[in-house]
Amino acid sequence: MMITEMLPVHLEQVKSLLDVCFGESAWSMESLRSQLDKNDSRCTVAIEDDTVGGFLAFEQVLDEGSIVEVAVHPDCRRRGIARGLITSAINSADGLHTVFLEVRESNTPAVKLYESLGFTQIAVRKGYYDHPKEDAVIMNLLISVCNTPNL
Numbered sequence: 001m002m003i004t005e006m007l008p009v010h011l012e013q014v015k016s017l018l019d020v021c022f023g024e025s026a027w028s029m030e031s032l033r034s035q036l037d038k039n040d041s042r043c044t045v046a047i048e049d050d051t052v053g054g055f056l057a058f059e060q061v062l063d064e065g066s067i068v069e070v071a072v073h074p075d076c077r078r079r080g081i082a083r084g085l086i087t088s089a090i091n092s093a094d095g096l097h098t099v100f101l102e103v104r105e106s107n108t109p110a111v112k113l114y115e116s117l118g119f120t121q122i123a124v125r126k127g128y129y130d131h132p133k134e135d136a137v138i139m140n141l142l143i144s145v146c147n148t149p150n151l
């Protein structure tokens with residue numbers, strides 16, 4: 001898999017990937033397009049043989065980053081794709097000191113993924129998600145300036 005900047009030509013494939021991964025709560029095409037166009041956002045895809053297998057939306061404001069969305073096609077999981085997308089976004093960001101994210105409490109694969117990258121749980125936001133109603137776990141990664149490339 002090659003990790004590369006998402007382009008408008010990838011929109012249809014990324015939308016299908018999000019539908020497979022998130023079902024009814026997947027972003028609409030309009031939301032996806034506005035994420036791609038947003039100034040502080042960087043969207044990347046993992047591609048193999050012209051097929052998009054992974055997607056990441058990452059945002060940065062000053063020294064603070066956030067993982068807005070990450071999804072890997074079920075056929076491509078446990079191959080390090082999500083880890084690759086996240087580390088590549090963090091390593092290529094300038095002046096990043098901290099990264100935050102929110103994740104459903106029951107989403108064990110995602111929680112394990114983030115923990116494997118060094119994120120720690122810092123808070124719980126009660127009832128944050130709908131359909132189904134669920135708490136969000138807030139996770140944070142502090143980036144050591146000396147240690148950035150070694151994630």
Ligand SMILES: CC(C)(COP(=O)(O)OP(=O)(O)OC[C@H]1O[C@@H](n2cnc3c(N)ncnc32)[C@H](O)[C@@H]1OP(=O)(O)O)[C@@H](O)C(=O)NCCC(=O)NCCS
Pocket residue numbers: 021022069070071072073076077078079080081082083084102103104107108109110112113114116
């Ligand atoms: C969460 C998700 C993005 C992980 O993608 P992935 O490419 O399979 O993850 P990786 O292969 O990079 O996994 C890296 C590490 O995360 C952990 N991990 C990933 N999936 C896991 C699982 N199902 N169970 C336990 N640990 C898991 C492991 O530590 C793994 O390292 P290992 O394979 O060497 O043990 C993917 O399962 C997915 O798209 N899920 C649906 C969408 C979603 O929930 N997104 C997150 C929203 S916050």
